[in-house]
Amino acid sequence: MQYLISVIHDQAGLATPEEDAAIDVFNKRLQAEGHWVFAGGLASPNTATVIDNRGEEALVTDGPFIESKEYLAGFWIIEAPDLDVALALATEGSKACNRKIEVRPFQ
């Protein structure tokens, strides 16, 4: 079973060196224990571009698809047998990156 762990943040600025170091330790653990699928940190939401090609013509817009104070700062995709394991890992992940986190199952 795979879960998306979204890192939610509400301030500008990337992770500090201490946070980066803690994330590294957490990532190594995910890999060593077989939970790791993929992870990445994202650039600021200002760098996003929205494309809508549902109509006649593709529409390109600058900026994130939703303007809000909180934004997606990064994510993990993990493999876990059930939600309890995923929540336990996410709890450590939140501590490591020092950010709020959302856990959501893949279909």
Add this chain to the structure above:
Amino acid sequence: MNVADVEQAIIRVHHEEWARVVASLTRRFGDLDVAEEAAAEAFATAVERWPAEGVPPNPGAWLTTAANRKAIDRIRRENKRDDKQKEAQMVYDDDPPEPLGAIDDDRLRLIFICCHPALAMEARVALTLRMVGGLTVPEIAHAFLVTESAMGQRITRAKAKIKAARIPYRVPAAEDLPARVSGVLAVLFLVFNEGYLATGPHTDPQRHELTAEAIRLTRLIRALLPDDGEVAGLLALMLLTEARRTARVSATGELVPLAEQDRGAWDATLIAEGHRLVRERLAAAAVGAAPGRYQILAAINAVHTSARDMRDTDWSQVLALYDQLVRLDPSPIIALNRAIAVAELDGPEVGLAAVDRLEHRLAAYHAYHATRADLLRRLGRSQQSRAAYDKAIELAGNTAETAYLTRRRDQLR
């Protein structure tokens, strides 16, 4: 056996066996939905057939077998409908149910899945009453004053999340157990409190069916986790509160405060059982088990239910227990109750000073204003007392409490 006896037997079996049947089916089929529906169908079949055929010698086994068949039928039907053409590799299992230990474990699993912290509190309450308590959706909807369709959706959504997010059907690991048990107890305490002090202008002030259900489920958890001090504490707290139920509301539907209750009308059997549990926990505390908040609250209620009247109450003991509780739980509501004990011990003026210090945190809580109103009344400060009663009446949601506060206010000179 006549029809009335069979009806009684079915009600009793429903109380005793519902959670067991749902729990064992959930383990077997890995699906709460299937388990719930099949259990409900099995009980419906019993209601239909037992009056004519008689109650089977082992009703629990009969129901489990019937529910298993219903579940397999449903799964086969769904597989056909989905056109998957893969007939489930399942056979009817008419073996006698598993030994008691394993099944009891299943009921614990059922309780823990219904009270999982990833579910919203209101969903935990609804799911626990449905899956463990066996209340129907209309009954639960009525208890929490929402429409049946809203309550049905709440339960459906919770079951869908359990399935999609794969919330495990498992007793938590030892290191997580205390926190998870405390989550379960919070759900049961909420159910009890809604029955003890029902909110809403059009509902009875006390909802006995909810307090009784909360006590029944807490007894079940006590049987499954006999060594847990907080489970014993919560059960004792509920019993000692329930014992005063009939004395707490007058014939005219008005709240009767502790000081004015007819103590002869308290239920001596419930009090004896509650006191026994409190003594058990005191003995455990004496050898080093630190009591949690429910045990301390139970001990406070044991002091009250041991006293012949208000003056006979050992208020210094009550205050010492509140001091202990404040260290565990710094909530302003605990501090307010502590201030009431201070007022009994050191007089209303000292009590009022302690209450007033809580204003910034409790200004929207009716009991804060009701307590102030009472203390101001005792100090002869009628005008301020009247204003505090007004505020308390405005904020109170319980009909018996509103009636009591209104009379008190109108008696002020």
